[in-house]
Amino acid sequence: MLGKSLDRSLSQDEDIVSGNNDWQNIQEIVRLSLKQLSNTIQAQEKAIQGLEKQLLLKASRTEVQSLLSHKVETEEFHSEVNNLRALMQNIRTDTSDLICANRDDFANDYRKIVSELENKANKVDVKNSLGDLEYQKNLNTIELKEIRKDFDVKMQVVKNQIAIDIDYTREMCMIEIDKLIENNKLTLGKIAKNKSLADESSSDLFSKLKSLEDTIDINNQLQIKSEEELNKKFNNNISIVQNSILEEINAITENFTQLYRDFEQVKATKADNSQVMSLIQMKSDEINYLREELNYQSQQLKARLPYSEFDKELKLFKDAMELVKRELSVKYDRKILEIHEIMDFKTAKDDYPSSMRQEAHTDRPSTEPSLYKRN
Structure with a gap:
């Protein structure tokens, strides 16, 4: 800034000094x-500018001191x-020894390199071989694509054939299941009919028991008569009632035998009869138990007990018969309900393949001509 102002003032002074008019x-x-003063001032101004430039190039005292603080000592310098x-x-020395030691190795390596260069393949031959390999690669790629295309076509044919076979098998299974359902419906109708017959037989049995009670009442009213006549009539009534009860039990046994035959027929149609067989076995056991109980009661009645004890035994017999009837009815209804549940479950299973068949017809390609041909 100071140098520029001096230059400006000196230029103005020079103009003034060199002017002639003023x-x-x-x-x-x-x-x-x-003029002399102006020349002197210009010379001094140039000298000052030179000194300023030299000052800019020279180091300051702080820089000199910092450099002196980092200088190397003479002893350290000489040791380094x-x-x-x-x-x-x-x-x-190591380099000279290495050169002398490895000179033979270098010569051998040079000979090997020269021999390998002499035995290397020609560039033109290599290019021709690469061209042949590229051509063979293209041929292999084309063949691979053709094989893949043929494989896809055969795979699609196999899938279509499998779909046709599955549809045909499903249709045949549905026909067989429908036949089984119809047969089971007929069998269930027979079972319901036999149940109604069993209920009628049970009601007849209880009517016979009622008549037995009436007979007992009559016998109580006729206690004033002779013991021989009373026992005779009583034994006759007991025999009649016993025979009628045995006839009813035989009728029930025949009904359950027919029921067993019907379920055997269901078994022949490949239905699930494990629960039905258990039901029939339980019914047979209960009928046998009823027969044994009746025989036991008959023997007790024939023992000519006093009327008070006979009333007690008769009451126990009636209670046992009522309990057996109730248990038979409950168990029979329960087994019939289980049979209906089994049929409902089979119906649900039949509905599931039909829905799956509809989905398969929507997803798979149409195979109706082949299916009709197979049918």
Whole structure:
């Protein structure tokens, strides 16, 4: 900034000094003195500018002090120089030994390289071989694509054939299941009919028991009669009632035998009869138990007990018969309900393949001509 202002002022002074119009009334000596002064000032100004440039290039005191603080001492410098000299000497000796030792190896390697270069393949032959390999690669790619296409076609044919076979098998299974359902419905109708017959037989049995009670009442009213006549009539009534009860039990047994035959027929149609067989076995056991109980009661009645004990035994017999009837009815209804549940479950299973068949017809390609041909 100071140098620029000095240059500007000196240029103005030079203009003033060199001008001719403004010096007319001024003496020559004054004019020369001013010119000399102006020249001196210009020379000093240039000298000052040179000094400023030199000052910029020279280091300051702080820089000199910092550099002096980092300078290397003479002893350390000489020791480093000696170490470098020893290292250079070792490097020279090692290099000369290495060159002498490896000269034969270098010669052998050179001979090997020359022989390999002589035996290498020609560039033109290599290019021709690469061209043949590329052509063979293209042929293999085309063949692979054709094989893959043929495989896809055969795979699609196999899938279509499998779909046709599955549809045909499903249709045949549905026909067989429908036949089984119809047969089971007929069998269930027979079972219901036999149940109604069994209920009628049970009601007849209880009517016979009622008549037995009436007979007992009559016998109680006729207690004033002779014991021989009373026992005779009583034994006759007991025999009649016993025979009628045995006939009813035989009728029930025949009904359950017919029921067993019907379920055997269901078994022949490949239905699930494990629960039905258990039901029939339970019914047979209960009928046998009823027969044994009746025989036991008959023996007790024939023992000619007093009327009070006979009333007790008769009441126990009636209670046992009522309990047996109730248990038979409950178990029979329960087994019939289980049979209906089994049929409902089979119906649900039949509905599931039909829904799956509809989905299969929507997803698979149409195979109706082949299916009709198979049918």
